[in-house]
Amino acid sequence: MFLWVHYVDMVIALLAVPIAVAAGWVVMRLPASTGSGPSRLRRLLFGLLLAGAALRVVAALLLLRNGWDFAGPRLVFVAPALVLVATVHRVWVRPMLRSPGGESRIAAWPGAYWAATAAVGVVLVASAAQLAGMRAAAMTGAVVVGAAAMGSVWRRTGRSRGSAGRWWRTAAKGALGVAVAAAVLVGWSTASQLPARSSMIGGPVDTGGGGMTDHSRHGGVSVTTLTGTDTGGAPVRRFTLTAEPAAVELDSGQQVQAWTFNGVTPGPELRVRQGDLVEVTLVNRLPGVGVTLHWHGVDVPNAMDGVAGVTQDAVAPGGRFVYRFRATQVGTYWYHSHEMSSIQVRRGLFGAFVVLPAEAPEQGAAVDETVLRHTWVDEDGVATLGVTTGVQRRQVPAGRPVRLRLVNTDGNPATFTVTGVPVRVVAIDGTGVHEPNILNGVRILVGGGARYDLAFTMPDQPVVLHADGPTIVYSPDGNAGPGGEGPAPALLNPARYGTPATTPFGTASHVDRRFTLRVDERLGFYDGRPAVLYTLNNRSFPDVPMLMVSPGDLVEVTYVNRSGQHHPMHLHGHHMLVLNRNGRATTGSPWWVDTLDVGPGETYRVAFRADNPGIWMDHCHNLEHAANGMILHLGYAGVTSPFHTGAGTANHPE
DSSP: OHHHHHHHHHHHHHHHHHHHHHHHHHHHTOOSSSSOOOHHHHHHHHHHHHHHHHHHHHHHHHGGGGOHHHHHHHHHHHHHHHHHHHHHIIIIIHHHHHSTTHHHHHHHOTTHHHHHHHHHHHHHHHHHHHHHOHHHHHHHHHHHHHHHHHHHHHHHTTOOHHHHTOHHHHHHHHHHHHHHHHHHHHHHHHHTOOOSSEETTSSOEEOTTSOOSOOOOSSSEEGGGOOOSSOOSOOSEEEEEEEEEEEEEOTTSOEEEEEEETTBSSEEEEEEETTOEEEEEEEEOOSSOOBOOEEETOOOOGGGSOOBTTTBOOBOTTOEEEEEEEOOOOEEEEEEOOSSHHHHTTTTOEEEEEEEOTTOOOOTTSEEEEEEEEEESSTTSEEEETTBSSEEEEEOOTTOEEEEEEEEOSSSOEEEEEEEEEEEEEEETTEEOSSOOOEEEEEEEEOTTOEEEEEEEOOSSOEEEEESSOEEEEESSSOOOOOOOOOOOOBOOTTTSSOOOOOSSOTTSOOSEEEEEEEEEEEEEETTEEEEEEEETTBOTTSSOEEEEOTTOEEEEEEEEOSSSOEEEEETTOOEEEEEETTEEOOSSOOEESEEEEOTTOEEEEEEEOOSOSEEEEEESSHHHHHTTOEEEEEETTEEOOOEESTTSSOOOO
């Protein structure tokens, strides 16, 4: 229901703009003398404004079920608009048409012009606030005030109705209006330009209501020194990943000019064991662009996080960088470039990273497969599992244990469905599920960047994995097809799945810092170009305050998604415990995530321990959203970074 109400409200707000402009035009032509005015047009325009404002108030009231964060901002702007338009409609528009002299008397009323102008202005400001944010609302208000003042001057000149209607006067007013609108847009675009060079440590901060023993971010500990305390000695696992271009052919025959690691995409799967000291050398052979490696979901030391302009400079063409860390977390993860990530991940610079238990036996007869779903070209492009768009077949003998590691490399959520076998969801974002229930098949909405591990025993019949298009069929003979589609299993609710277990903190714990991040949908400009913006607390990077913490803090964050899109919020370097979803506490297994998909109209409350010092990105992993400013950072007091981002540098993390 939220999406319907949200977008209907947005459409009404959008339609209100030209209607209000037209109403303002006829108001400006309201004569000071008696006996004039296109009363039917005024009645129509103000009637439409009244109906629109009333519908928007109804929409706000319907959103109260989602919480005040959703309904409140609409009511604050739209309720005054409804009152003013209703008042003008009552005391001015309706009397015009009720008696032959009504229009003349109302037109001569000295306050008619200003009352009608105020009603039009409030509607325009309310629409601007909803569609484009507070800056646009302020600019709209200033333009309305200026236009009203100009109109008042024109009215006081005492021009006759005939002279007021001359074509050249109308053309002049229209040209002036267009010039003002163009100037506002140019100014708005210019104001959105990002600095050519900026640092993560120079902007605004939010301390979450807690004190800060050292909030100075100058002369402190550099991120380059945060390499970990347990990384000495010879590496147990050593890899080299070379970023290079290659032509990749999908099974459909389509050729993709990809960027690859070691000539393949997805890149080589890196498998290590818990406790291994891992060393990965990144070599860049891409023409003209830098590259990094980010270990998505792995809580590495900050210097190894691989974010261009935050923890390192992008590796230039012909250069190399060595990542070194100890694999302490068992689970399914993935790696990808974090330089121009909205472009480079899409073009193929990603791969799987799997950490097995230290004492786990060799794979042997068991089947352990990582399944990476990726969409080529753009979000509406070609969906694949690996590089296959259609049906893949696997031969798995009956009775064989199977583990499927599902990875969504896209920004939008993907639905994975397994049918033909009872299944358990054994891990989410690398963390094991406590006492997972047996499900008769499963359907999972996997958010962008997230991972789910499934386990089952191969039956003597086909098992089908669907992933919103591409499909894998497991069968004893390896020849079975996907068959006909039966009823889809129930959608997994991670907040209710599994059984409770002890956690290091919870809803009753003392919280040191609390933050709320509200996501809104806006029309506007970003870095000088028109864009659909998804803002955090009405701001876009670099104006979003850094969340500042101290080591050891228990931090609580509430995500409120007031937009119409999914936002997979990815916090680097930490795992978050989901405490609450849409006002209801989680009741299943402890639900730990590093990438939390916050759907339209949803509210999540999460907590994490600040136990990994550094400067960490906390951003939407729909990377196109991040590229349009949906980025903030988590900073530890006293930690600094020598790196810079911007058009004047080699670093462009999103």
